[in-house]
Amino acid sequence: MDRVPVVVRQLTGADHDRWDAFVRGCPDATFFHLSAWQGIIREIFRHRTFFLYAERAGDIIAVLPLAEVNSRLFGHALTSLPFCVYGGPAGDPEGVALVEAEAETLARRLRVQHLELRNLAPRHEEWPRQDLYVTFRKEIQADDDANLLAIPRKQRAMVRKGIRHGLASRADPDVERFFSLYADNVLRHGTPALPKAFFARLMKDFGPDCEVLTVSDPEGNALSSVLSFYFRDEVLPYYAGDAVMARDVAANDFKYWELMRRASARGCRLFDFGRSKIGTGPFSFKKNWGFEPQPLSYEYRLYKRDSVPQNNPMNPKYRAFIALWRRLPIRVANAIGPHIVRNLG
Numbered sequence: 001m002d003r004v005p006v007v008v009r010q011l012t013g014a015d016h017d018r019w020d021a022f023v024r025g026c027p028d029a030t031f032f033h034l035s036a037w038q039g040i041i042r043e044i045f046r047h048r049t050f051f052l053y054a055e056r057a058g059d060i061i062a063v064l065p066l067a068e069v070n071s072r073l074f075g076h077a078l079t080s081l082p083f084c085v086y087g088g089p090a091g092d093p094e095g096v097a098l099v100e101a102e103a104e105t106l107a108r109r110l111r112v113q114h115l116e117l118r119n120l121a122p123r124h125e126e127w128p129r130q131d132l133y134v135t136f137r138k139e140i141q142a143d144d145d146a147n148l149l150a151i152p153r154k155q156r157a158m159v160r161k162g163i164r165h166g167l168a169s170r171a172d173p174d175v176e177r178f179f180s181l182y183a184d185n186v187l188r189h190g191t192p193a194l195p196k197a198f199f200a201r202l203m204k205d206f207g208p209d210c211e212v213l214t215v216s217d218p219e220g221n222a223l224s225s226v227l228s229f230y231f232r233d234e235v236l237p238y239y240a241g242d243a244v245m246a247r248d249v250a251a252n253d254f255k256y257w258e259l260m261r262r263a264s265a266r267g268c269r270l271f272d273f274g275r276s277k278i279g280t281g282p283f284s285f286k287k288n289w290g291f292e293p294q295p296l297s298y299e300y301r302l303y304k305r306d307s308v309p310q311n312n313p314m315n316p317k318y319r320a321f322i323a324l325w326r327r328l329p330i331r332v333a334n335a336i337g338p339h340i341v342r343n344l345g
Contacts (some may be wrong), residue, residue, distance in 0.1 A: 004057045006094055008102045011035060018206075019053060022060040024232065026091055027054025031231035032084035032119070033063055036205040041067045041082065044198045045342040052102050054095030064088070064103055064145035068110055078107045079116040083194075084277040085135065085296070088119035104301060114309065115301040118200040127299040128308050134293035140264050147260055155253060162254025166218040169258035171211055175199040178225040179214045183243030187330055192340045199227060199239070207334055213262070215246075215255045223251040226259060235263035236272040243320045256289070267337035 011019055016035040023029040040050045047067045054062040065087055070076045080103070085200040089096040089103075093281070100117075107115040120135070141147050148156060172178060175196060183193040202210045206229065209265030214225040228235055237259055242252055260271055273291050276283040287293065300308050 001211055005162055006054050006056045006098055007050055007057050008054050008098050010051060011038060011098065015053070015319055018060055019051070019063060022053075022063060022091070026063075028041065028090035028120075029063065030086040030090075031066060031229045031236060032081055032087045032233075033090055034206075035080070037065060037081060037084065040048065040198070040205060044201055045083070047082065047342075050103075050106055052099045052106075054091065054098045055090075056095070060091075061092025062089060064090075064096075064099040066103060066106070070112075075114075075305070076110075076112045077114050077309070078103065078110060078112045080118055084118065085133075086118055086120055088117040088123065088299075098160055101104065111304075113302075113304040115303070117299045119297040119299060122297040122299070124299050128302060130298035130300070130308050131295070132277050133275050133296045133298065134278060135275050135296055136291035136293060138271050138273070138291045139269060140260055140271045142269075143266055144261055144264065146255070147264060151257070152288060155288050155290070158250040158253035160327060161250040162215075162257070166220075167223070167249060167251060167254045168202040169213055169215050169255065169262075171262075172214050172225075175203060175227070177214045177222045178227055178239075178241065180241075181214075181222060181225045181243060182227075182239060184243070184330060185241035188244075192336075194239075198278050202227065210225040213255065215251050215258065217249065217251075223249065224255045226255055228259060228263075230263075230266070230268065233267075233268050234270040234272050234337070235259065235268045236274060238274060242262075252285075272328065 005077055009015075013178065019035045023033045023035075034131075038051050041047050042049045050066040050068070052064045052066065053060050065081045066078055067080075067082050068076075068078050069082055080089070089099050103115060108173060121127075141150070148159070151159065179196045186224045203212070209230045210227065211230070212225060212227050214222050216222050222243070224240070225245040226237045226240040228237045237256065240255075246252055262273065273286045273289070275296065276293075277288060278293070284294070302308075
């Protein structure tokens with residue numbers, strides 16, 4: 001009997017449901033493989049997308065979402081996937097090999113400087129790798145007391161401090177309170193904010209799988225907020241912001257405890273605390289919560305460069321920019337920030 005051939009195609013609107021059904025059933029796939037990212041990246045950030053899938057006998061067997069980012073300042077890349085912490089190829093080994101080969105062909109045709117695959121685990125030992133990032137993932141229980149006791153003593157005390165201060169959490173219907181806290185937070189750290197339209201689009205496209213949780217004091221003042229994704233039995237707090245006074249009442253610790261508690265009640269059994277750069281404050285914060293860092297395997301195929309790109313705030317050449325950005329008025333930063341950050345990804 002002849003072997004059924006595998007073909008590689010690009011995702012179109014007619015195939016979104018089939019793509020997502022595969023992603024939700026594939027153990028290697030993540031929230032960031034879902035098809036809605038194609039429209040978000042293309043329409044909000046104006047980057048060309050190439051969502052590749054391998055098909056055998058009418059069935060999708062592997063996927064690889066890609067986007068082209070072309071910036072005079074930060075270079076020309078084909079990435080899986082900008083603005084997403086995971087997104088490398090997922091699926092059957094034969095299908096994965098074919099979509100990767102197609103990605104390399106596409107990269108050469110587009111004449112990019114490099115191809116970047118954001119894998120959870122190593123795939124190509126011979127490819128250069130970015131060793132800067134780790135992720136933090138940990139199982140959670142169905143019982144609140146068990147989850148609270150699993151938090152190390154010092155951070156558990158911070159959660160209880162937030163409770164003593166009468167803090168309360170609420171799922172918001174929109175991104176208004178979240179964006180104000182997020183934009184102010186990233187300005188203090190010297191980085192441009194993503195556009196508010198991006199966050200609104202996330203809530204629109206992902207529906208109940210995208211939620212904003214905001215923590216307020218007893219007077220109703222918003223102190224800390226997080227936008228999270230839900231995927232299968234996982235919760236992924238992804239974007240966050242807080243007010244300057246949040247630290248005084250442990251609003252951030254309370255926020256993540258409330259998210260964990262709510263996610264557990266929703267049936268989630270894995271808390272994905274997300275990507276952090278080694279040696280940073282967020283890295284230490286997550287370790288203090290009892291999460292162990294897991295290295296991320298960001299692998300690169302280099303075409304027109306000699307080393308892995310360092311488009312991140314840890315790069316010394318961006319320190320002057322960060323110092324300058326912190327001094328901008330918030331309205332100015334929010335107006336020009338999206339034009340810069342769209343090229344970072």
